[in-house]
Amino acid sequence: MLLQTMKGGKGHPRGQVSLEAGVVVSIALITLGVIIMETISRNNDAQLLGESYRRFVICSRIASSASEAYSLGPYSTVNMTLPAAENVTIYGTIGLVSVGGDSGVNCNMPSGMVNRTVDLKKTGFITFKNLGGWVEVKGG
Amino acid sequence: MAKGQIIAGDYIVAASVISLLFASSVIMWWKVNYQIQQDFMLSEMKAQADSALKLLIRSPGTPLNWSKEVSNVSALGLAKTDRVLSQAKVNAIKTIEYDRLRNLLGVGGHHVYVKVSAVGGSLVTEAGQLPDGQFVVNSRRASVLDGKPVFVDVSVWDRVD
Numbered sequence: 001m002l003l004q005t006m007k008g009g010k011g012h013p014r015g016q017v018s019l020e021a022g023v024v025v026s027i028a029l030i031t032l033g034v035i036i037m038e039t040i041s042r043n044n045d046a047q048l049l050g051e052s053y054r055r056f057v058i059c060s061r062i063a064s065s066a067s068e069a070y071s072l073g074p075y076s077t078v079n080m081t082l083p084a085a086e087n088v089t090i091y092g093t094i095g096l097v098s099v100g101g102d103s104g105v106n107c108n109m110p111s112g113m114v115n116r117t118v119d120l121k122k123t124g125f126i127t128f129k130n131l132g133g134w135v136e137v138k139g140g
Numbered sequence: 141m142a143k144g145q146i147i148a149g150d151y152i153v154a155a156s157v158i159s160l161l162f163a164s165s166v167i168m169w170w171k172v173n174y175q176i177q178q179d180f181m182l183s184e185m186k187a188q189a190d191s192a193l194k195l196l197i198r199s200p201g202t203p204l205n206w207s208k209e210v211s212n213v214s215a216l217g218l219a220k221t222d223r224v225l226s227q228a229k230v231n232a233i234k235t236i237e238y239d240r241l242r243n244l245l246g247v248g249g250h251h252v253y254v255k256v257s258a259v260g261g262s263l264v265t266e267a268g269q270l271p272d273g274q275f276v277v278n279s280r281r282a283s284v285l286d287g288k289p290v291f292v293d294v295s296v297w298d299r300v301d
Contacts, residue, residue: 024151031155035162042169049176056180060187063246067191070215071198073222095246108188108248110195112202112215133202134215 055105058082059097062090062126063109066097069128069135070113078128088120090137182277185250185296189279192245193294196254197283198222200229207232216244218256218292225285225292230256234267241268245294253295256285264290273299 061080069078082088089098092114098106115134120126123139130136199217206213207228213236218229233254236244242252253268264285276297283292 021151024155028151028155028158031159031162038162038166045173049173053180056184060184064187064191067195067246071194071217073199095243107184108246110192110215110246111243112213113195115214133204 052105054083055086055099056107058086059099059105059107062088062097062099063107065126065128066090066109066113066135066137069130070110072130074130074132076130080126080128082124082126085122085124088118088123088126088139090114090118090120092116092118092135092137178275181298181300182275185247185275185277185298186279188245188247188250189277189294189296192247192252192254192296193279193281193292195245196294197225197281197292200226210235213244216241219283223281223283225256225283225290227286230265230285234265236267238268247296250296250298253293253297255291255293255295257291257293259289259291268295271295271297273297275300 065078065080069076072078086099087101087104090096091098093111093116095109095111095113096106097109098104113135114137118137118139120137120139125140127138127140128135129138195216196218198219199215200219201213201217202215203212206216207226210232216233216236218225218233220226233241241254242248242250245252245254251269251271251273253266253270255266256264258264276295278293278295280291280293283290
């Protein structure tokens with residue numbers, strides 16, 4: 001299985017490279033490549049997961065702020081500041097909050113407190129105002 | 141054995157060890173990922189249970205007299221005033237259709253169970269489905285019904301196949 005054999009001065013073989021070694025080195029390189037690809041992929045997954053969790057926390061805060069404004073009674077107001085500007089949609093009649101648009105996250109809140117769909121583009125500040133029986137949402 | 145020869149067996153052993161290490165790290169990643177997703181779901185369920193409970197004991201619902209015509213309820217609440225429950229609404233909650241109840245309490249795709257009980261433990265009313273899954277979170281608050289203290293429990297639960 002010797003690919004190449006060079007004879008030294010006294011006839012000893014030197015610098016031999018076997019086919020087995022070539023195969024094994026190739027396998028090692030392929031394995032290393034797979035490891036690097038997997039590491040990159042896992043890193044991307046971790047970043048996506050972190051981003052989803054960040055948006056989920058924002059979503060939960062929006063849902064709980066709407067509930068708080070509703071529970072506090074007529075003419076109470078709850079203000080919240082988002083850590084970063086986000087696209088927020090509140091589907092009040094079905095009780096759904098969406099943060100981050102199509103690639104974002106959704107969370108639920110009790111339905112009926114907000115009586116319509118509210119679309120807030122790149123908002124960093126939200127006001128929830130109880131108008132007696134329902135909550136008005138405004139971005140800023 | 142000739143000098144300078146590379147023994148393929150050594151490489152195979154080394155490659156096997158590296159592959160095993162790699163495979164175990166991938167399996168560990170999957171496990172950690174699964175744990176994170178579980179924690180994610182449990183924290184979502186806890187937030188939903190707290191929010192639903194707060195709504196029930198602190199708000200009267202919309203319309204204010206929804207217990208007279210349960211089909212008209214657009215937002216759920218059991219209170220006459222803050223933390224003082226209405227007997228009519230406590231009785232009416234069990235007549236709300238289950239999917240509608242889930243929607244009104246904002247628990248999304250999870251299941252929900254609401255229980256009002258006396259301090260001694262006797263049941264006053266219940267609504268929803270009894271928890272029957274491996275993921276259950278419960279929130280409890282004290283309130284007043286007909287001048288007597290009661291506990292209101294909201295359980296949000298789910299089973300993951």
